[in-house]
Amino acid sequence: MATSPYYDCVVIGGGASGFFTAIRLKEEAPHLSVCILEAQQSTLGKVKISGGGRCNVTHILPETTEDSAIPKALMGFYPRQYPQLLGHFIEWSPAQMLGWLEKHGVPTKVEKDGRAFPASDDSGSIVHVFESACEAWGIPIRTGARVTDVVKRSTIEVEPHLPQFQHAEANFILRLSSNVLIEAKTIVLATGGSENGYRLAEQLGLTLTPKVPSLFTFKIDDVDLTELAGVSLPWVKAKLQFPKAMQESFPKAVQKAIPKGGITQEGAFLVTHWGVSGPVVLKLSAWGAFALEASKYQATLLLDCLPDLPDESILTALRDERVTSAKKWIANACPFEALPKRWWFYLIDKAGIDGYTPWQEVGEKKAITQLCEVLKRLALPIVGKGVFKEEFVTAGGVALPSVNPNSLEAKTTAGCYVVGELLNVDGLTGGFNFHHCWASANTVACAIANQLDGV
Numbered sequence: 508m509a510t511s512p513y514y515d516c517v518v519i520g521g522g523a524s525g526f527f528t529a530i531r532l533k534e535e536a537p538h539l540s541v542c543i544l545e546a547q548q549s550t551l552g553k554v555k556i557s558g559g560g561r562c563n564v565t566h567i568l569p570e571t572t573e574d575s576a577i578p579k580a581l582m583g584f585y586p587r588q589y590p591q592l593l594g595h596f597i598e599w600s601p602a603q604m605l606g607w608l609e610k611h612g613v614p615t616k617v618e619k620d621g622r623a624f625p626a627s628d629d630s631g632s633i634v635h636v637f638e639s640a641c642e643a644w645g646i647p648i649r650t651g652a653r654v655t656d657v658v659k660r661s662t663i664e665v666e667p668h669l670p671q672f673q674h675a676e677a678n679f680i681l682r683l684s685s686n687v688l689i690e691a692k693t694i695v696l697a698t699g700g701s702e703n704g705y706r707l708a709e710q711l712g713l714t715l716t717p718k719v720p721s722l723f724t725f726k727i728d729d730v731d732l733t734e735l736a737g738v739s740l741p742w743v744k745a746k747l748q749f750p751k752a753m754q755e756s757f758p759k760a761v762q763k764a765i766p767k768g769g770i771t772q773e774g775a776f777l778v779t780h781w782g783v784s785g786p787v788v789l790k791l792s793a794w795g796a797f798a799l800e801a802s803k804y805q806a807t808l809l810l811d812c813l814p815d816l817p818d819e820s821i822l823t824a825l826r827d828e829r830v831t832s833a834k835k836w837i838a839n840a841c842p843f844e845a846l847p848k849r850w851w852f853y854l855i856d857k858a859g860i861d862g863y864t865p866w867q868e869v870g871e872k873k874a875i876t877q878l879c880e881v882l883k884r885l886a887l888p889i890v891g892k893g894v895f896k897e898e899f900v901t902a903g904g905v906a907l908p909s910v911n912p913n914s915l916e917a918k919t920t921a922g923c924y925v926v927g928e929l930l931n932v933d934g935l936t937g938g939f940n941f942h943h944c945w946a947s948a949n950t951v952a953c954a955i956a957n958q959l960d961g962v
């Protein structure tokens with residue numbers, strides 16, 4: 508019988524978090540043997556397509572944020588607000604990640620909004636640096652190696668039909684879909700949002716929370732709106748509204764997570780050919796991920812197109828326009844510079860006003876009030892969920908209480924660690940999802956080095 512290969516650590520999953528765990532582990536404890544197993548024929552698939560091919564690798568907060576405040580400030584970009592993240596962010600900050608990349612020959616740049624990218628604007632630079640580091644450290648990467656089962660040493664005595672351990676130091680036997688067996692002292696689950704990864708996690712006694720998609724666009728049922736595809740508003744305030752009876756039917760935990768004033772976000776807004784997108788919509792999809800799933804993606808999007816102006820100021824501006832542009836058609840004279848022309852036409856129509864009406868004929872009661880209403884509270888019916896091509900993550904996964912917060916080791920299975928998207932952590936767009944991958948990978952690498960090496 509052939510001897511199964513043995514490693515001090517086997518990382519299951521060749522994505523961002525798996526690679527970074529393996530590399531950081533070798534940096535911390537060079538003599539430990541580490542290997543990466545990847546189900547697909549190639550690795551780092553999501554890194555390649557990330558950030559529209561540019562890989563938004565992490566996020567640098569504004570300079571006004573004190574260094575010591577950064578870890579806590581970062582947590583505000585993770586809608587489910589996991590206090591357990593704080594320690595990982597203290598140990599591995601966005602600046603450290605950029606420093607690591609620079610040190611390994613990948614210059615980076617930070618855009619005005621804080622998103623950090625490789626200076627090459629090419630995710631291939633990140634893929635290359637990880638692959639080169641694995642080669643330099645001699646980390647074997649097995650592709651087409653899907654792990655189907657994990658056997659713990661503790662279960663072996665009670666179930667004699669299971670494969671027998673060949674290595675005294677091993678705590679786990681991993682069976683690949685090819686039936687090859689690999690033994691390991693420690694294992695790292697880095698399987699992302701994949702179903703078979705969840706199955707392995709469950710097999711190892713980890714608790715899973717319900718999973719729902721996050722970071723998506725909204726499908727809106729309004730032909731007049733979708734004809735405006737490409738129109739954008741630089742800053743709006745938007746709120747998700749669910750009918751009262753529907754909201755009361757949501758699971759209690761989902762109801763509890765909805766703030767009193769509703770789920771509200773601000774940011775840029777974009778009309779697409781089938782609905783709406785832009786940062787404000789993506790943020791709402793993340794903060795409202797569970798509520799939207801419970802509503803089967805049926806809700807109302809309430810839009811405030813001029814969040815800086817209260818109703819009174821808007822009414823005054825509209826009344827003033829009636830005087831200053833008395834003879835002009837309402838469609839040709841918009842008192843608000845921030846609004847694109849096509850958006851103004853759309854709003855006039857929504858207010859039930861003929862665009863060819865001269866301003867002086869615009870009535871106070873119906874037209875002015877109605878215009879103010881659509882400017883401040885435009886109701887758009889959400890009828891479904893779209894995709895967001897640049898990023899998409901799964902909210903939910905391995906419940907944080909089922910792992911030790913300092914090491915991310917499974918409480919039920921010593922020697923089994925969890926990193927990356929498989930954990931019940933999801934962030935907003937902007938580099939926060941990758942940052943969680945790097946920080947959790949660093950935590951696990953240090954914990955394993957500590958455990959096996961007494962570092």
Ligand SMILES: Cc1cc2nc3c(=O)[nH]c(=O)nc-3n(C[C@H](O)[C@H](O)[C@H](O)COP(=O)(O)OP(=O)(O)OC[C@H]3O[C@@H](n4cnc5c(N)ncnc54)[C@H](O)[C@@H]3O)c2cc1C
Pocket residue numbers: 519520521522523524525544545546547550551552553554556557558559562563564565652653654655697698699700701703704707896897898899900926927928929937938939940941942944
């Ligand atoms: C289109 C897109 C763009 C994105 N862009 C960004 C961005 O710019 N910035 C950002 O911060 N985030 C971005 N994200 C999110 C980010 O990609 C994820 O958060 C991150 O890739 C998660 O990494 P991971 O290693 O935990 O999981 P994954 O990348 O999903 O890797 C898991 C790996 O495990 C393998 N696997 C699963 N089961 C097994 C098994 N049983 N045996 C062996 N292997 C297995 C899978 O094949 C996969 O390769 C984007 C996501 C998408 C989809």
